[in-house]
Amino acid sequence: MEQMIPTVAVRHLGEHVDNTVRVRGWLETKRSSGKIAFLLVRDGSGKVQAVASRKELSEAAWEAVSTVTQESTVSVVGNVHADSRAPGGYELHVSDAVVEQQVEDYPITPKEHGTAFLMEHRHLWLRSSKQRAALAVRSEVSHAIRDFFYRREFTLIDSPILTPAACEGTSTLFETDYFGDPAFLSQSGQLYLEPALAAFGKVYCFGPTFRAEKSKTRRHLMEFWMVEPEIAFLEFDGLCALAEEFVRELVGRVLDNCREHLDVLERDVSKLEAIDGTFPRITYREAIEILKAEGQEIEFGDDFGGEHETILASRFERPVMVTRFPAAMKAFYMQPDPEDPEVALGVDLLAPEGYGEIIGGSQRIHDHDFLLARIEQHELPLSAFQWYLDVRRYGTCPHSGFGMGLERFVAWMCGLKHLRETIPYPRMLYKIYP
Amino acid sequence: MEQMIPTVAVRHLGEHVDNTVRVRGWLETKRSSGKIAFLLVRDGSGKVQAVASRKELSEAAWEAVSTVTQESTVSVVGNVHADSRAPGGYELHVSDAVVEQQVEDYPITPKEHGTAFLMEHRHLWLRSSKQRAALAVRSEVSHAIRDFFYRREFTLIDSPILTPAACEGTSTLFETDYFGDPAFLSQSGQLYLEPALAAFGKVYCFGPTFRAEKSKTRRHLMEFWMVEPEIAFLEFDGLCALAEEFVRELVGRVLDNCREHLDVLERDVSKLEAIDGTFPRITYREAIEILKAEGQEIEFGDDFGGEHETILASRFERPVMVTRFPAAMKAFYMQPDPEDPEVALGVDLLAPEGYGEIIGGSQRIHDHDFLLARIEQHELPLSAFQWYLDVRRYGTCPHSGFGMGLERFVAWMCGLKHLRETIPYPRMLYKIYP
Numbered sequence: 001m002e003q004m005i006p007t008v009a010v011r012h013l014g015e016h017v018d019n020t021v022r023v024r025g026w027l028e029t030k031r032s033s034g035k036i037a038f039l040l041v042r043d044g045s046g047k048v049q050a051v052a053s054r055k056e057l058s059e060a061a062w063e064a065v066s067t068v069t070q071e072s073t074v075s076v077v078g079n080v081h082a083d084s085r086a087p088g089g090y091e092l093h094v095s096d097a098v099v100e101q102q103v104e105d106y107p108i109t110p111k112e113h114g115t116a117f118l119m120e121h122r123h124l125w126l127r128s129s130k131q132r133a134a135l136a137v138r139s140e141v142s143h144a145i146r147d148f149f150y151r152r153e154f155t156l157i158d159s160p161i162l163t164p165a166a167c168e169g170t171s172t173l174f175e176t177d178y179f180g181d182p183a184f185l186s187q188s189g190q191l192y193l194e195p196a197l198a199a200f201g202k203v204y205c206f207g208p209t210f211r212a213e214k215s216k217t218r219r220h221l222m223e224f225w226m227v228e229p230e231i232a233f234l235e236f237d238g239l240c241a242l243a244e245e246f247v248r249e250l251v252g253r254v255l256d257n258c259r260e261h262l263d264v265l266e267r268d269v270s271k272l273e274a275i276d277g278t279f280p281r282i283t284y285r286e287a288i289e290i291l292k293a294e295g296q297e298i299e300f301g302d303d304f305g306g307e308h309e310t311i312l313a314s315r316f317e318r319p320v321m322v323t324r325f326p327a328a329m330k331a332f333y334m335q336p337d338p339e340d341p342e343v344a345l346g347v348d349l350l351a352p353e354g355y356g357e358i359i360g361g362s363q364r365i366h367d368h369d370f371l372l373a374r375i376e377q378h379e380l381p382l383s384a385f386q387w388y389l390d391v392r393r394y395g396t397c398p399h400s401g402f403g404m405g406l407e408r409f410v411a412w413m414c415g416l417k418h419l420r421e422t423i424p425y426p427r428m429l430y431k432i433y434p
Numbered sequence: 435m436e437q438m439i440p441t442v443a444v445r446h447l448g449e450h451v452d453n454t455v456r457v458r459g460w461l462e463t464k465r466s467s468g469k470i471a472f473l474l475v476r477d478g479s480g481k482v483q484a485v486a487s488r489k490e491l492s493e494a495a496w497e498a499v500s501t502v503t504q505e506s507t508v509s510v511v512g513n514v515h516a517d518s519r520a521p522g523g524y525e526l527h528v529s530d531a532v533v534e535q536q537v538e539d540y541p542i543t544p545k546e547h548g549t550a551f552l553m554e555h556r557h558l559w560l561r562s563s564k565q566r567a568a569l570a571v572r573s574e575v576s577h578a579i580r581d582f583f584y585r586r587e588f589t590l591i592d593s594p595i596l597t598p599a600a601c602e603g604t605s606t607l608f609e610t611d612y613f614g615d616p617a618f619l620s621q622s623g624q625l626y627l628e629p630a631l632a633a634f635g636k637v638y639c640f641g642p643t644f645r646a647e648k649s650k651t652r653r654h655l656m657e658f659w660m661v662e663p664e665i666a667f668l669e670f671d672g673l674c675a676l677a678e679e680f681v682r683e684l685v686g687r688v689l690d691n692c693r694e695h696l697d698v699l700e701r702d703v704s705k706l707e708a709i710d711g712t713f714p715r716i717t718y719r720e721a722i723e724i725l726k727a728e729g730q731e732i733e734f735g736d737d738f739g740g741e742h743e744t745i746l747a748s749r750f751e752r753p754v755m756v757t758r759f760p761a762a763m764k765a766f767y768m769q770p771d772p773e774d775p776e777v778a779l780g781v782d783l784l785a786p787e788g789y790g791e792i793i794g795g796s797q798r799i800h801d802h803d804f805l806l807a808r809i810e811q812h813e814l815p816l817s818a819f820q821w822y823l824d825v826r827r828y829g830t831c832p833h834s835g836f837g838m839g840l841e842r843f844v845a846w847m848c849g850l851k852h853l854r855e856t857i858p859y860p861r862m863l864y865k866i867y868p
Binding site (some may be wrong): 009011024025026037043044071072073092097100101103104107111123124126128130131135136138139143146147150153156157158159160161162163164174175176177178179181183185192195196197198199200201202205208210212214222223225232233338373387388390391394395396397424425427429430432433434 | 440443445447458459460471477478479505506507534535537540541542543557558560561565566569570572573576577584589590591592593594595596598608609610611612613614615617619626631632633635636641642644646650655657659666667689809815821822824825827828829830849857858859861863864867868
């Protein structure tokens with residue numbers, strides 16, 4: 001009659017209390033005496049402790065539970081008991097057990113391993129508790145991002161990865177041969193979103209982007225996912241409000257749906273709960289004054305370093321929005337502030353706790369001749385921008401957008417210092433395996 | 435008092451009947467006499483007819499509406515009237531109008547244009563009704579795909595685009611230099627999903643994939659989006675059931691949420707409504723017999739051509755699932771049928787109406803030594819597959835998955851013959867602009 005026992009996901013054991021079910025998964029850890037064995041079984045949806053007593057098992061089943069090794073594939077049949085002390089709230093009282101594959105010498109043991117070793121074994125490291133938790137948060141945040149825009153009636157416009165021309169120099173671009181012509185892997189979908197505004201009004205893209213930067217910091221990946229909304233007729237203040245609403249909603253969703261993962265990551269949740277409310281806004285000019293007062297050597301026109309961001313962010317519990325950067329510092333397409341044309345209507349959102357910039361956005365220049373002049377000032381190849389200028393030639397409108405790197409946001413949520421743990425298969429300097 | 439007039443999206447005019455609102459958008463078409471003008475205004479959320487009467491307008495406003503040109507940016511203030519004859523059900527009775535940008539010589543006029551011309555102007559062609567409709571369907575389908583897996587508790591595992599080794603030969607791969615080593619743009623995330631099963635049980639990826647194929651057909655793109663689920667402990671029959679459930683749910687969602695777009699595309703909706711129900715399943719062996727009986731010259735071991743797929747699909751109103759292909763024909767990782775080892779436990783789902791294969795899937799080989807033998811038989815570089823073999827070495831389990839190309843599915847939904855209209859910026863042979 002064994003085939004009538006339902007296989008149940010650990011996450012759903014609570015729906016089967018006092019019933020006999022089967023759990024199939026992997027053995028995470030085991031403790032046993034000669035009479036009783038405790039197996040921690042993981043099936044991808046959760047973990048459950050299976051308690052096996054020698055006197056209640058067949059000889060074969062006891063042999064299975066008492067010899068099973070770490071990461072072996074197991075099939076365990078048992079009765080579901082509610083037990084508030086058990087992780088997850090339920091325990092399995094085992095009546096039968098089979099080892100589907102007995103594993104020899106799983107490389108990642110409960111002892112400490114170096115990062116280089118773990119990165120070489122990323123395909124197995126994924127199974128470790130903290131890695132699972134971080135990637136589960138990533139999965140939830142990804143969907144929350146899409147829900148945010150879907151519910152607000154944005155149209156998803158997948159921007160291309162293969163692009164013919166470099167926006168701003170080719171030194172940090174991956175290049176490939178496209179049937180005889182050079183092509184480059186995209187660093188941003190923005191230029192492809194703007195033409196879609198006259199068709200859809202509100203659009204976004206969310207896909208992989210690439211940066212061939214010879215840098216080896218914990219805050220850079222060669223391949224990362226970026227979400228970029230772009231909105232017709234939206235001006236600068238509206239953009240700042242949207243970015244704030246976006247971040248607040250995502251944080252709320254993580255708090256609502258990822259508590260167990262944050263626990264595993266030992267994240268101080270109170271830091272995230274403090275995000276609920278209006279975000280402080282300071283101008284770049286004010287930021288420079290603050291940094292000078294803190295003894296930093298920085299002048300109008302200088303970009304912030306990591307330390308500057310940390311100083312600024314540490315003054316606030318919530319993310320701080322720094323606005324109105326020197327136009328000369330920023331991308332050619334940013335709209336100058338009409339009241340202070342030396343600065344551009346751009347915004348960077350700095351996360352608390354030293355997580356740095358997670359959003360950068362701006363109102364875009366929508367006047368054709370002005371944008372043309374900027375392209376020429378920046379000595380960009382005009383022929384490559386004709387189609388982009390067409391957006392200003394044919395029915396232009398004020399518009400704004402921002403970009404947020406998924407990995408940086410997830411690192412902040414999870415309290416992870418290094419981006420490499422926020423993406424399943426990180427691509428770093430000289431690191432492309434597996 | 436003008437600043438108190440709310441700007442309203444056309445889609446939401448119904449919430450403002452008998453009130454005065456502002457619509458900002460683009461002039462699609464205009465008809466006018468000396469006394470009255472009908473403007474069709476598009477704002478990305480929809481289109482509304484704005485009716486302007488000379489005697490009710492200021493001189494400046496009448497001048498604006500009577501001289502405004504195609505694709506000019508307009509701001510129209512008026513009273514919302516419910517009118518069942520109007521497209522969308524509402525009309526705007528104009529009290530004021532401003533042309534924000536008057537456009538000269540918009541390249542795409544209501545007359546016919548050749549495809550080459552339209553493709554060169556893809557960034558503007560996006561505004562045309564049918565293009566908008568197709569991309570709106572794409573956006574809805576994309577979100578429906580993610581909802582499908584999110585609701586079923588799959589974890590999103592973004593597979594990398596930059597990969598170190600070619601799965602199956604490099605002839606159709608885009609190559610780039612990765613800090614001195616060759617890297618290739620991914621054709622599938624499957625190999626990266628399988629290791630994540632022991633961590634998450636049910637996973638999927640959905641991102642851009644690349645194929646550098648020197649072919650110029652209406653059914654190929656160099657860059658396209660593919661969704662790939664992979665499920666631990668799922669065997670072949672379960673996989674077929676999942677693929678069927680998936681397609682049925684997506685079709686249902688398109689029928690529920692995209693009626694207006696299907697109307698614009700003049701899609702015969704009855705063909706899609708017929709999808710609701712069990713999908714017929716035939717084996718490859720049966721398919722060969724059917725094709726032979728139809729007079730086709732085809733033998734066991736031959737792959738289907740487009741014509742074969744059309745013949746098979748035309749026998750059914752619903753998608754047909756062709757199963758159990760000759761193992762020699764298919765990828766090295768497919769599990770053979772234990773009852774007929776000459777064939778593999780693979781399935782292709784063929785859409786009706788000649789839209790061809792939209793899903794391909796299989797149960798994967800989970801035995802280590804058997805997979806190793808297959809890798810050697812296929813003369814694949816063993817060193818590149820050690821990490822993939824680790825999935826079988828450490829806690830292997832039966833598992834299955836499939837892949838679906840987004841553009842093919844959208845083409846079927848929209849009744850479009852050519853994939854190029856199902857993606858915002860198609861990448862085709864020698865075509866990478868804009």
